[in-house]
Amino acid sequence: MNEVEKMYSNSGIKKIELDYPDNFEPFYPEFTAEKQIELIKWLSQHTCKNYIKFRFDICGLWYCECNMLNSDMHHTFEEALAEIINYLWQNLTEEERKQIKEILE
Numbered sequence: 001m002n003e004v005e006k007m008y009s010n011s012g013i014k015k016i017e018l019d020y021p022d023n024f025e026p027f028y029p030e031f032t033a034e035k036q037i038e039l040i041k042w043l044s045q046h047t048c049k050n051y052i053k054f055r056f057d058i059c060g061l062w063y064c065e066c067n068m069l070n071s072d073m074h075h076t077f078e079e080a081l082a083e084i085i086n087y088l089w090q091n092l093t094e095e096e097r098k099q100i101k102e103i104l105e
Contacts, residue, residue: 003082004031010089011101038103
């Protein structure tokens with residue numbers, strides 16, 4: 001499971017199941033640019049005590065830099081952003097979790 005799928009799973013978002021003859025595997029909704037922007041805005045309002053920075057290296061890989069997290073490299077910005085949300089998830093209030101779920105729906 002990648003970081004984006006884990007984030008959707010943590011949030012309680014259900015996979016979409018299509019009832020087509022081709023029997024597509026269930027999948028999570030798209031992690032759109034709009035959702036990513038809303039999560040970045042949410043992070044900026046809720047983690048003011050924590051330093052978070054996204055870094056793009058010369059090989060084309062993304063890193064999350066955070067005073068709480070030693071990030072592994074990711075191939076996409078989406079994975080790096082989802083990693084931060086997944087790391088914070090265990091310490092979020094129910095209201096904060098609800099806000100994230102609403103962004104992802």
